[in-house]
Amino acid sequence: MSTTxxxxxxxHENYKQDHAWWQTKFIKLKMILLFAVLFVxxxxxxxxYWLSVCNLVGYTVLGAxxxxxxxxxxxxxxxxxxxxxxxxxxxxxLLVLEFPWPKFLLDLGLAYxxxxxxxxxxxGMWSVLFGLPSAKVKGFYLILTTMAAQFITxxxxxxxxxxxxxxxxxxFSLPPGTIKVxxxxxxxxxxxxxxxxxxxxxxxxxxxNLLRSRVGRAWxxxxxxxxxxxxxxxxVVKYKLFAFFVAGFIGGIAGAFWISNLAAISPEHFPWxxxxxxxxxxxIGGAGSIHGAIFGSVFMVVVMELLQLAVIPLADTYPKLLxxxxxxxxxxxxxxxxxxLIFEPNGLAYRWWQVKNYFNLWPFSY
Amino acid sequence: MQALAKSDxxxxxxxxxxxxxxxxxxGRVGALAGISxxxxxxxxxxxxxxxxxxxxxxxxxxxxxxHPQKGNIYFKGEDIGKLKPYRRAKLGIARTFxxxxxxxxxxxxxxxxxxxxxxxxxxIVGGALYVGxxxxxxxxxxxxxxxxxxxxxxxxxxxxxxVGMLPYGLQKRVELGRALALRPELLIxxxxxxGLNLEEVEDMARFxxxxxxxxxxxxxxxxxxxxxGVVMDLSDRVFVLNFGNKIIDGTPEEVQSxxxxxxxxxxxxxxxxxxx
Numbered sequence: 001m002s003t004t005x006x007x008x009x010x011x012h013e014n015y016k017q018d019h020a021w022w023q024t025k026f027i028k029l030k031m032i033l034l035f036a037v038l039f040v041x042x043x044x045x046x047x048x049y050w051l052s053v054c055n056l057v058g059y060t061v062l063g064a065x066x067x068x069x070x071x072x073x074x075x076x077x078x079x080x081x082x083x084x085x086x087x088x089x090x091x092x093x094l095l096v097l098e099f100p101w102p103k104f105l106l107d108l109g110l111a112y113x114x115x116x117x118x119x120x121x122x123x124g125m126w127s128v129l130f131g132l133p134s135a136k137v138k139g140f141y142l143i144l145t146t147m148a149a150q151f152i153t154x155x156x157x158x159x160x161x162x163x164x165x166x167x168x169x170x171x172f173s174l175p176p177g178t179i180k181v182x183x184x185x186x187x188x189x190x191x192x193x194x195x196x197x198x199x200x201x202x203x204x205x206x207x208x209n210l211l212r213s214r215v216g217r218a219w220x221x222x223x224x225x226x227x228x229x230x231x232x233x234x235x236v237v238k239y240k241l242f243a244f245f246v247a248g249f250i251g252g253i254a255g256a257f258w259i260s261n262l263a264a265i266s267p268e269h270f271p272w273x274x275x276x277x278x279x280x281x282x283x284i285g286g287a288g289s290i291h292g293a294i295f296g297s298v299f300m301v302v303v304m305e306l307l308q309l310a311v312i313p314l315a316d317t318y319p320k321l322l323x324x325x326x327x328x329x330x331x332x333x334x335x336x337x338x339x340x341l342i343f344e345p346n347g348l349a350y351r352w353w354q355v356k357n358y359f360n361l362w363p364f365s366y
Numbered sequence: 367m368q369a370l371a372k373s374d375x376x377x378x379x380x381x382x383x384x385x386x387x388x389x390x391x392x393g394r395v396g397a398l399a400g401i402s403x404x405x406x407x408x409x410x411x412x413x414x415x416x417x418x419x420x421x422x423x424x425x426x427x428x429x430x431x432x433h434p435q436k437g438n439i440y441f442k443g444e445d446i447g448k449l450k451p452y453r454r455a456k457l458g459i460a461r462t463f464x465x466x467x468x469x470x471x472x473x474x475x476x477x478x479x480x481x482x483x484x485x486x487x488x489x490i491v492g493g494a495l496y497v498g499x500x501x502x503x504x505x506x507x508x509x510x511x512x513x514x515x516x517x518x519x520x521x522x523x524x525x526x527x528x529v530g531m532l533p534y535g536l537q538k539r540v541e542l543g544r545a546l547a548l549r550p551e552l553l554i555x556x557x558x559x560x561g562l563n564l565e566e567v568e569d570m571a572r573f574x575x576x577x578x579x580x581x582x583x584x585x586x587x588x589x590x591x592x593x594x595g596v597v598m599d600l601s602d603r604v605f606v607l608n609f610g611n612k613i614i615d616g617t618p619e620e621v622q623s624x625x626x627x628x629x630x631x632x633x634x635x636x637x638x639x640x641x642x
Contacts, residue, residue, distance in 0.1 A: 015508045019501065206494045213493035213500055214486040217472070221480050224469035231429060233455030233484035233548065242490055288471065 007360045019212070038197055043190055051189040053305050055261055058196035060281060060297035062254030065203055065290070066247035067278045072287040073211065074243035075223030076134050077142050079275050080149035083130070084123045084248040086270035087153060088255030090162055091119035093172050093265055096179070098165065109180040112260075120252035126153070127248020128241050135237040138226075150272050159267045171266035179260045186260045199257050203250050207290060210246065219243050223288075273330075280333055284340045286347020295348040300336070307332055381440075382407040382586050383428065383552055388437035390423055390610075397423040398434065399610040405552070405586060410578055412589045412597045414621075415607035416630075421590045422464060424607070425554050428588070429461050430454045441552070456484045460550035464557045464590075466537045470530030474540050477529055478515055481547025482507045514582070515543045519573060535566040542570070546577060546585075553577070554588045559596060571596050598622065606630075 007026065012018045022028045042054060063085055070078045095115035105111055130149035134142055163170060179186040186192055210216040218239045221229035230236045259265055277300070285296020308325065315322040344351065383405040390398040397420045405411045413421050426432040428439060430451035439447045446454055460481075469477050486507060488500040516522055519539050524532060529540050538558060545553055555574065559567045577583040591597050597604060598618040606613040606621060608630045614621055621627055 015505045015512075019504055019508070209496035210490070210493045213496060213504065214483060214488050215490055215493045217476055217480045218483060220472055220476070221469050224471050225467050227431065228463065228467035228469070229480075230451045231431070231455060231461055232481055232544065233452050234480075235450075235452050246490065 005357050005360045021208075039194075043193065048189045051193045052261075053301060055189060055192050055196050057297050057301045058193075058200050059254060059258050059261070060278070060301055061200050061294050062203060062250060062257060063274075063278045064281045064285070064293040064297050065207055066250040066254070068282045068285075068287070068290065068293040069207060069219070069250070070243055070247045071279065072282055072289065072292065073216070073223060074219040074240065075226075076131070076240060076243060077139065078146040078247070079143045079279060080130065080146035080153075080272075081247070081251055081278050082270040082272065082274040083149045083153035084127045084251035085255040085258070085274070086158055086267070087126045087248075088119040088123040088252030089259050089265055089270070090158060090172075090255070091122045091252070092116060092256035093174065093259050094162075094165065095119070096259075097172060097174070109182045109184070112179050112181055112186075116253060116256040119256040120249045123252025123255065124245040124249035127244045127251065131241050131244030134240045134244070147272070147275075150275055154267050154270050154272075158270075163267065171264040173264040174259060174262060192261050195260060196257060199253055203253060204290060204294075207246075207250070211290075215239070215242060277333065280337050282347075283337055284347060286349030289347070289349035289353075291352055292347050292349035295352065299348060300333070303336065304329055304332070380407050381405065382442060383588075384440040385424075385428070386438045386440065388424075388427060388434045388439065390420075390427055390432060390434045396610045398427065400437070401607070401610070401612055403605060403612075403615065405588060406602075407551075407586055408578070408584060409602040410574070410587045410589055410600050412591060412601040412604045413607060414591065414594070414597055414604060415613075418609075419607045420610045421607055422556060425461065425556050425588070425590060429459050429554060455548060458549070458551035459554065460545035460548040460552070461554035462538070462541045462545050462556060462558055464560065466534065466541050468529045468537050468541050468544070471528060473526050473528055474521060474532070474543075475511070475516075475525045477540055478511050478543045478547045479507065481544040482511065484548060511547060515546050518546075518576060519543050520569075535562050538562065538566075538570070539573075542573060546583075550585060552588065553585045554590075556590045557592065558589070559591055559593050567593065567596065571600060574600060 006012075006024065010024050012023070017023060022031055043051070046054065063081060066084070067078060067081050070076045070081075092112070092115040095118060096112055099111075099115075101111045105114070127149075130146060133145040137145055163172075166172075176187060177185050181195060184191060186195060207216075211220070218229065218234045219242075221232065221234060222236055222239060222243075226236055255270075258269075262269070281296035281300050282293055283296070284299055285294065286292030307328065311321050311325055311328065321328065340347065381404050383403070385401055385403040388398050388401045389396070401420075401424060403411075403424075413424065415421050423432060427434050430446070430449055430453070434447065437447070438445055441454070441457055441459065444457070446457065449457075469480065472480070486503060488503060492500040516525060519542065521536065521539060521543065524536060529537055532540070538561075542555075542558065558570050558574065562570060574587060574589070577585045578587055589597065589601065598621075601618055603615065604618050604621040605615045606624075606627050613626050613630060614624050616624070
């Protein structure tokens with residue numbers, strides 16, 4: 001699943017071409033088109049509501065990328081990723097609200113961008129801490145130790161202690177104007193959307209690059225066969241912790257990004273169910289593929305929104321539907337995963353790969 | 367005779383690997399009971415013995431998957447008995463496995479690239495940026511892989527295929543390629559010929575001789591194998607193991623004429639119990 005076939009008649013003449021990101025003119029054109037749609041098309045066409053849906057997609061992608069890295073590429077099952085997103089969100093919030101920033105940084109609007117980087121690193125370190133059991137524990141047992149991360153971080157540390165900072169006790173409110181990137185105050189869905197695009201592209205680039213270099217290959221080797229990975233000279237524990245760090249780092253970026261979209265943050269934004277949701281997203285999108293994280297996020301968020309749109313007109317006749325929407329959402333989530341595991345176990349990304357190869361090889365089937 | 371000619375060719379007769387009185391127990395079962403072995407640089411040193419004799423345990427001790435309870439292991443004069451497998455790989459010990467242990471989800475090329483792991487230098491930051499040094503390094507090593515390994519093993523046509531989808535014989539070949547990518551000084555081959563057809567056996571034997579004899583490689587090999595014809599043809603020395611005990615360590619001629627070997631391992635049957 002890792003490589004696509006080149007179209008008939010396209011050949012590489014040196015290794016540089018073979019290692020390139022976009023290898024043919026057609027792909028370059030396609031990517032330019034995609035960027036045009038993302039940066040120009042959607043902001044022009046979509047209204048504020050659909051932009052907020054896009055932002056939710058982006059947030060899910062950022063979260064799912066870390067889970068994809070751990071589960072799909074490094075084989076470390078995790079069910080506590082929301083904890084690291086929470087660490088990122090809280091670090092960034094506290095820095096923006098409480099940290100005595102020098103005046104010039106505030107004037108330049110660098111406080112929030114710097115806080116994103118610090119939050120990412122803090123979440124990465126926190127993730128490494130809970131990745132330590134992976135040195136000894138494998139497979140299903142690791143699920144429990146990562147779940148511990150969720151409960152210790154969100155339900156204990158953040159709820160009991162971090163929330164007390166400044167005497168608030170429950171939520172941190174983010175007054176309008178606190179989130180400022182350079183000269184722009186992030187106050188509309190459009191601005192959040194553009195920031196989301198930049199961060200998603202950055203994170204996808206980081207992970208793609210890592211996966212085609214030494215570190216990423218070591219991760220995949222650990223997933224496929226950890227004993228022979230160690231025999232081939234890979235320090236398995238070190239690379240597992242690297243994976244936890246990068247996953248936490250991206251989770252931290254996700255959390256720090258998401259506060260730009262919120263008026264206040266509280267521990268309820270990062271429930272255990274969100275960790276589970278992210279795992280569901282990559283199962284539907286396809287484990288072991290970056291496309292998978294993106295397709296899965298788009299699919300899940302859009303399906304849930306459509307479901308909501310479908311429920312609203314029905315609410316006149318069945319008022320209980322709206323009240324119980326949360327349960328409907330969870331049931332739909334479960335159903336979607338069941339259907340995908342049975343009928344499309346390799347996820348949406350595999351189907352996409354097949355379609356792409358079909359057209360690359362056309363008119364022949366081989 | 368053959369062994370003599372070879373040691374002259376290599377010039378010096380230094381010891382690359384030495385096992386000194388190694389004991390390995392699993393509970394009360396003695397898998398290795400005081401094994402001593404000296405492997406000379408440039409040799410193909412075969413280990414033979416009936417099933418359950420402890421051959422694979424011995425290989426696992428050499429490359430660090432098991433740590434023997436007693437005894438020392440020296441590689442290039444250095445005590446490596448306490449080192450983890452990945453540290454030993456850095457020193458230049460590579461191996462293949464009895465049951466192929468390739469990375470099924472990666473392509474052939476990526477499997478072999480992974481073998482270059484200890485020679486590559488880029489870390490997390492370099493990898494994430496993938497500019498300058500990292501990109502150059504990848505291309506340099508790609509050239510090495512294509513010219514030296516893929517060409518040698520004749521696997522050009524499958525380089526972009528996921529290894530998990532390949533037939534068994536090719537997986538074994540990819541595994542050998544991955545081990546060679548490490549540029550090892552000592553290559554442990556654990557039953558490289560098991561489950562291959564005659565043509566594949568001949569190919570594999572040719573590859574083993576190539577990497578052992580070609581100037582560019584000069585890899586010392588430890589060969590664990592049941593195919594007596596191949597063992598006797600390729601080896602400089604043969605070590606016979608039975609229930610954790612050494613029976614004899616000598617040239618193929620000595621081993622073939624040793625009555626104890628014939629009794630313990632080969633039974634009353636024909637000496638050349640091979641498929642040929």
